[in-house]
Amino acid sequence: MNHTFFRNAGRRFPPRTALVLVFCAALVTPAIFAIAAPSTSTVDIDIAKFAYGPKEITVAPGTKVVWTNHDQTPHTVTSNDKSFVSKGLDTDDKFEHTFASEGDFGYICTVHPFMTGVVHVHKQ
């Protein structure tokens, strides 16, 4: 939408309708610009059937990873270097962590330590 629309609005439509249309356009225009702005990327990992899926991912620094537990059994997300440690996650509970720095972050479920995963963080 450009200001031609606004200028011609008064000529094309009855005055009250024109006013409403201009008002709506004014609201929408900033929103369009906001959608176009860059946002934090999020990666989802499912915890299901006693496994992290995907078990291994590679992301850029600044990425947020969200784990969701779909099992009836509680699990945790606990990194080996303790840089991220979730509380016990019941069914449908989530845990998120934003990876600021580069590195390879292995993690386990402390309730079931045979469950392992790793997040590789590298500039892309």
Place this chain on the structure above:
Amino acid sequence: MSTYKPTQPTHNPARRRALSCLAAWTGAAVIWTVTGGVPRALGATRGDTPLGTATNALTFVQISDTHIGFRKEANPDVVGSLRHAIADINALPQMPAFVVHTGDVSHLSKPEEFAKARELLQEIHVDRVHTIPGEHDTIDEGVNGYLKFFDHDGNGKSWYAFDQGGVHFVALNNVLNFKMGTLAALGDEQLAWLKNDLAPLPRSTPIVVLAHIPLWTIWEPWGWGTADSAQALALLRPFGSVTVLNGHIHQVLQKVEGNIALHTAMSLAYPLPTPGQEGIGEPGPVTVPAGELGKLLGTRQVSVVPGRHQLALIDTPLAS
């Protein structure tokens, strides 16, 4: 030499043939009753004397894996299941000396779950319930949350020992040393404590060991084993009678190694699958048809009969 003891019949032989087969094998007849389609062992006999009721036998009860706080399809009422078990225990013709709980008292290590469990256990008509933690009791805070409700000796340790009826009891914590991709472990500090604890005891003292996770490797992919159990068993091997009581796997499996007999127990919450079952890749709660759950949950009476190396165990399902 190992002895395989089936706890539930996998087929239905004629009753007489089954009894005579059992008699030939153990030299004793097992008295069963069948109530509501569920066989219950009333006790082993030698001639006419029921072993479990000898007056000088120490008898106690093992319960396990109550998972207070669990509220899903496999069992929407774990409190009800525990209450059912407590009613069964309180109705025993001879009250046990005490009860032991081999872990996973709570489901999510929440304070309200520990509180509820402690309140319920007080409904059992015994002087003492000895508990140990399972891995569901050490989520979030390690063993600290559990110890606020179940510190046995008041000294902040989750392992301990006590003596009763001439038997030495050792309670261990094998849910603290979890490392990436490996089994749980007892750890060096606890093994050193165990060595010191056993050192002064005469080798004829019957020993009962309580530990949540089995002290033999049943199925490593599911964490059903303890990495340093061989060291613990080596410390126990010199004794003439050692009985290990475990939980964790929500089903009864047994193994005998010389003088050491190891037994896992049924849960009071939900059944777990048997490893290697086709189509089942993980140890999650199993939902069974209505009416079947009670057959898969249960309690265990343990009797120490003087002069016998192996303790008499009676596993009783909840269903009645």
